[in-house]
Amino acid sequence: MSVLDIHDLKVEFPGRKSTFVAVEGVTLKLEAGKVLGVVGESGAGKSTVGNAVIGLLQEPGRVAEGEIFLHGQRIDNLPDKEKRLMRGRRIGMIFQDPLTSLDPLQTVESQLVETIRTHMPFNAKEARTRAIELIDAVGIPDPAERIKQYPHQFSGGMRQRVVIALALCAEPELVIADEPTTALDVSIQAQILELMKKLCEERNVAMLVITHDMGVIADITDHVAVMYQGKLVEYGETKQVLGAPNHPYTQSLISAVPRPDVRINRFPVVNYIEKAGVPTKHIDISTHWLGQSRNYEKANGALLSIKDLEMRFETHGSIIPSRRRYFHAVKKVSFDIQEGETFGLVGESGSGKSTIARLVTGLYHPSGGSILFAGQELTSLKDRKQVLAMRRQMQMIFQDPFSSLNARMRVRDIIAEPIKFHKLASSNSEVHQIVADLLDHVGLGAAAGQKFPHEFSGGQRQRISIARALATRPRFLICDEPTSALDVSIQAQILNLLKDLQEELGLTMLFISHDLAVIRQMCNRIGVMRHGELCEVSDCDALFDTPQHDYTRQLLGLMPSLDLLSRDKLQAV
Template sequence: MNVLDIKDLRVEFPGRKSVFVAVEGVSLKVDAGKILGVVGESGAGKSTVGNAVIGLLQEPGHIAGGEVYLHGQRIDELPYKKMRQLRGRKIGMIFQDPLTSLDPLQTVESQLVETIRTHLPLSGKEAQQRAIELIDAVGIPNPAERIKQYPHQFSGGMRQRVVIALALCAEPELVIADEPTTALDVSIQAQILELMKKLCEERNVAMLVITHDMGVIADITDHVAVMYHGELVEYGETTQVLGAPKHPYTQSLISAVPRPDIKVERFPVVNYIEKAGTPQKHIDISTHWLGKSRDYEKVTGPLVQIRDLEMRFETKGSIFPSKREYFHAVKKVSFNIHEGETFGVVGESGSGKSTIARVITGLYHPSGGSILFGKTELTSLKNQKEILAMRRQMQMIFQDPYSSLNARMRVKDIIAEPIKFHKLASSNSEVRQIVDDLLDHVGLGAAAGQKFPHEFSGGQRQRISIARALATRPRFLICDEPTSALDVSIQAQILNLLKDLQEELGLTMMFISHDLAVIRQMCNRIGVMRNGELCEVADCDQLFENPQHEYTQQLLNLMPSMELLSRANLETA
């Protein structure tokens, strides 16, 4: 008998004028000790299926049709009180962001003990002992000590381990994992996936893994279901679906996954979605922007030279210098970035990647070393006019476009702001023309300027961020994890856009990411960071084919297996 059996599920969200059908006719099964992956893009209905199973649909959403069975017992019609008892005891849930599912005001111990005692007839001491055993089982060192700490005292990967421990508290029969590794580095992701697979096998737990990451699907699942616009378009064994996909959407989705084994000129896009659309109109913006103001002085040699860069943060203050304590985020880092190239920086969270970017752009003042941009030593600039002139030449695209855009401003005003600040246009009409052309150039169209950021999808918001970054007519663009939170198809569109802009405008780029497959496709040379130190710098192909440093070799070995996907890519690309 199947642990989970979903039959012809339909989920509706009634609105004022119409009813939105989020899931239509979905049927899935999961056996004990097996992992089913549900894959698709944002809006496909993946998380809605998981929420429907566990009874967490947001009102007015509701199950309008179909049936959900757990070990042969129908659960979709259970009253609220019984469904609440089922959650945690029979069904565990692992959420995407562990911070949102952990109480910041309670220790990990109190949260685990509370959950255990809610579902199991154990005393406080027995529950405490079980909590320590769970923390140890999910691979957190010194469990008896760490369990006394608060969620903010754990790293992202360790917090996700705590959430897995919470999901396993009452020995559930089914675990639903909703994007469990999206925000994690490749090494932490590998550890979490290995842990999930191990727990599934040892405890004979059925697992439903919801993700848009094909690497995760290829690594740990036994079966995979592909969803598109609320419908199930393909379902079968992972080897069959990924190795020989039958549905055109599955083929197109797999073809858009970045290739880790070879370098391609452009990322394949998801043609199944885009075939109905009209090609983007190419706008020549040289009249208003490119030809007029890109009059920067020619540089002989590297455009950016980093020499012995250091950055430390004070963690314990004192009036006595000898008593102060510091965290060294960047330690004696040196590298060059040549004009027109894309220099990649890869490493785990906390390795110092983003700190270097913030030091270069002047958001942090370095503790030591030098930064030469062209012929100008950035660390010695004191005059505000000179600082602004330098900052106009370099712009940054951040990981989360929503947090970097002013939610109260229209898009046209967001993009116009740096143009007006740096006085790059002679009139308001010229500002409007530049803004319209930039919006056209990034594929949104001038009409998008009238809207607010919340009216756009994640990929569209990242296009707005790119347009804003280009508004100052920079020569150097820093991209800090610009696609890590995006679906594979949207990621392909954004990365192709960045490649096109670099070629058209002669941009120099520094590309920061923990996704090695993306780094390989985007970069000419790559620097590998670890614990604030630069381990290795090499040409892209050389680094992937013959890595010299032990840590680089370790990172490459931890990349998710893409053998099945690569075969599909070759057939459909």
Template sequence: MSKELLDIKDLVVEFPSRHGDVTAAKDVNLTVAAGEILGVVGESGAGKSTIGNAVVGLLERPGRVGGGEVFLEGEQIIGKSQAELRKIRGKRVGMIFQDPLTSLNPLETIASQLMGTIQTHLDLSDEDARARAIDLLDQVGIPDPSVRVDHYPHQFSGGMRQRVVIALALCAEPDVILADEPTTALDVSIQAQILDLLKKLVREKGVGMIIITHDMGVIAEVADRVAVMYRGVVVETGPTAKILGNPDHPYSRSLISAVPRPDVRLHRFPVVESIESAGECKELDLNTHWLGKARDFGKSDGPLLEVKNLDMVFKSGGMLGGGKSEVRAVDNVSFDIRDGECFGIVGESGSGKSTIARLVTSIYKVAGGSINFAGTDLTKIKKRRELNVHRRQMQMIFQDPFSSVNSRMKVRDIIAEPIRFHKLTSSEAETRQIVDDLLDHVGLGAKAAVKFPHEFSGGQRQRISIARALATRPRFLICDEPTSALDVSIQAQILNLLKDLQEELGLTMMFISHDLPVIRQMCDRVGVMSKGKMVEIADTEELFKAPQHDYSKHLISLMPSYSGLMDRDAGQAEAS
């Protein structure tokens, strides 16, 4: 029998408040053996990440362990001092956090951060520590690691930052790894590499691993056992094949039924209604609702958005005698998006997908080419006031819900900010009513308006971002990985919401995602990007059934089959 590395017994985690204690995790029992991967799944806010943080003493105040025990190789670690826990973190327990931006110091190079962790736990010289840092970056799939090791976090894409975080977790060769959404920001090709790396680490070095994720494809690929959490309670635990193939608990069945199908396009995402929903989106009459009013955009003659020969170059270096270098993030890209369609963009992390979104919204200045929106070339507009007229018509849902909202503002003010900026209402009372309605519509409820972002889970924060993006009644919505932080059940609700909004409001959308099953369900046409170039554009079903470019074929070959999931009745949703 494998050696038991981590044993969690009857763990209780509480968050005291003025209204009494909130129990985030109740009587949780989990074990991880050497050479084993345990998957923990459940909705955002179910308590998955809370358990991981409690194990290593990283609960945010006023959170506390209210009961139970945690044994690391037989040693009780609950109740240890922070000094003792710091010796455990990194050396004996490695951690891969959900949000790479908050895991990395923006003021230090990747070399400095990796070498600091390595030398804290391993007796290595600067030269050997640097060599190990470069090797770790190479292991997690970062190109030119000897060059990139001296770059800063902001010079990496979201997926590349996540790879750096994984490298940090591997620095000191820990016995147990807690991986909180380790592949959230990764495209399918890099996800496959990372999962292979994690599996190899577990099998060859006898590491025990807990993977906290909402991605059932990841669970099917790597987990030996699965624990399903619902509102702080583990409702079911068992072998992966049993849980994914024939779960006993109705909540487990609801999660699995909501996984996007990779094999056929459906009109709507299945949402199981037998389980009480913690975030059901409220149906609104958009003929009378503010979202549907005063949208007087005429039909475009030709494409709504036309991008021609777009170029973008990032320059770095040149300070204090350092050499200059250039990275061509977007290379002669051309495409168009028709009025009312959903155009998808897929490709590896660093391929230029998000850069295109930022160029279209004028966050970045183009190095070459043109961006024609509703008959106007945005690259020729010089006055900010004139540009703001067009910016009101296009809004963006960013990839990272943690950094895209101001943590010091209440939710009401976050959503009201674009309404106030563009002076869309005649009174503050009207603004407050609109915010409340938007919160209802994205499934958070009006009571969320008086809270701060830190009081919400990652998925709930993304819903706040979606509400804010809808606040100006946009014509064009850019979705940059809008569901990457959401579990599958909430993802289904949000994607159905976006489909409804597109249909009812006539929205045009650019949908950027590494999740190919989601792209298949959401998009009318798809553009495939590789190394800054758009290598193929095709109707969605044509692309998935008969891709033409070798890179497109490679991506689709890596799409998860979910062969271990339970059979689902496709008749529940109307095929489009």
């Protein structure tokens, strides 16, 4: 008997004027000890299926049709009280963001013990013993001591391990993992995926993994279900679906996955996904706003030159200097970026990548070293006019477009703000025309300026961020994890757009990411960072083909295996 059986599931959300059907006609089956992956873009209905199984559909969502069985018992029509007892006891849940799914005011021990005692007939001592065993089982060292700590005292990967321990507290029959590795570095992701697979095999737990990451699907799942606009378009063994996909949508998803094995000029145009979305045609803007007045003097030598850069943060203050303690985030880092090239920085969280970006843009003041931009020493600038002139030439695209855009401002005002601040237009009508041009160029259209950020998808919000970054006619863009939170097809669109911008405008870019496949497709040269130090700088192909540093080789070895993915259909589908 299957652990999970879903028959013709339909989930709908009634509204005042109409009813939105989020999931329709989905039929799935999952055996004990097996991993079923559900893949698709945001809005495909993946998480809705998981929430329907565990009984966490947000009001007014409801299961309109179909049936859900757990070990032969129908669970979708259970009373709310019985559903609450089932959650945690029979079905565990691993959420995407461990920091928001853990209580910051309680120790890990209290959260584990509370969950165990809620579902299991253990006293406080027995529950604590089991909690320590679980923390040890998920690979957290020194479990008896670490269990006494609070969530903020753990790294992102360790917090995700705690969430996995919580999901396993009551020995559930089924575990649902909703995007469990999206925000993790490649090394931490590899550890978490290995742990999840191991726990499934050892404890005979069935696992439903919801993700948009094809690498995750290829690494740990036995079967895969592909969803598009609420419907199941392809379902079968992972090897068959990824190796010989039948449906055009599956072929589109696979073609959009960045290739770690070879560099290509552009990501394939996935017409099945984009047919009703953002235009992908090449747009020439060389005679308009962005190309008209970018009359910066060509740099003699490197555009950006960093020498012995250091940044330290005080962790323990004292009036006695010898008693102060510091954390060294960046240690004696040196590299150059030539005009017109894209330089990549790759490494794990905490390696110092984003700190360097903040030092270059002046958000942090370095503890030592020098930063030369177009021959000007940035660390010595004191005059406000000089500082603003330099900042106009460099702009930053952040990882999370929603938090970097003002939710209370219309898009047209967000993009107009830097134009007005730097006094780059002579009238309001000129500002409005510039904003319209920018929105047209990033593929949103001038009408998008009337809306607020929350009215757009994640990929569209990132396009707004790019338009805002281009508003000052910069020559240097810093892209800090610009696609890490995006679906694979949206990621491909954004990366193609950045490639177009560089070609059309002669932009120079510092591209920061922990995704090695993306780095390979975007960068001319790459620097590898670890613990604040620059381990290696090399040409893109040389770094992937003949890495010199042990840490680089380790990172490359941890990349998700994409050998199963069909590469026969890399053209438009």
